[in-house]
Amino acid sequence: MTLTELRYIVALAQDGSFSRAAERCSVSQPTLSVAIARLEDELGVQLFERGKGFVSPSAVGLKVVEQAQLALQEAEKVRQIAMCGRDQLEGPLRLGIIHTIGPYLLPQLIHALKSVAPEMPLAIEENMTANLADMLRDNELDVVIIALPFEIPGVLTRPLYDESFKVIVPRGHPWEGKESISPEEVAGDEVLLLKAGNCFRDQVLGACPQVSSPETDIRLGHSIGTIRCMVASGLGVSVLPDGALRHPYSNDMISVIPFRPPEPARRIALGWRAGFVRPKAIDALLAAVRGLKTPAYRLVD
Incomplete structure (x- = not known):
């Protein structure tokens, strides 16, 4: 049974004439007659009197003709879907992004992407790096924005930008007047960190070796925004990425102190499966990132 044969029996049922049905299907009458007879033999029933x-x-x-019409309609839907797929910049792109990047990068990225690929909206999943890696591998996401290193078999990465770390302290803190600070100075019980499992927390611990593992929940925060507020309230100090401290996230209740060179930083990258069928969507995201004007993001060529 083929779609062509189904088209023949639908045409014959609608036209009531072998000659007219053959003309509609752009075949000879014998070709149409033989095909319908062959289908009847295959099914073991006589479809036409x-x-x-x-x-x-x-x-x-x-009943067979009615079902054939439904089958042909579904086949047409498949064709339409495939036609839409010819334009790689049309249709949603499933984007995964880690919590410490999403709120700060996405507003600018979406704005820039509109001019590059206006028909490609982002379906966004914000999650931890490990979860995003699983979702990318299982084809639940098309692309992810994460911090390096991100070494997953079958996944390609492209660096996007570097982002420096900054120390933040509440107004009136003894460090407030410092022009810069060394990583070794960031120590003590007053340092606030993200909860375990967050890659940015691990990066801060790697950059500031004197920071001990926190022992009380009061020194932990679920998000960068929460930690920023905890510092503003005077609970302690912290280390945050530069992009989370620029307008509109700046706060007149905290002071931002740069590290002494070389500044600790993280490298942000794009990751996607090696066999992803929409490479132009990757190019569009890269182009949108290159259009960002935020000083916090030092673009990587």
């Missing part, structure tokens, strides 16, 4: 000057579907033929 034939007489002198007339042809009409049998009782079972009516």
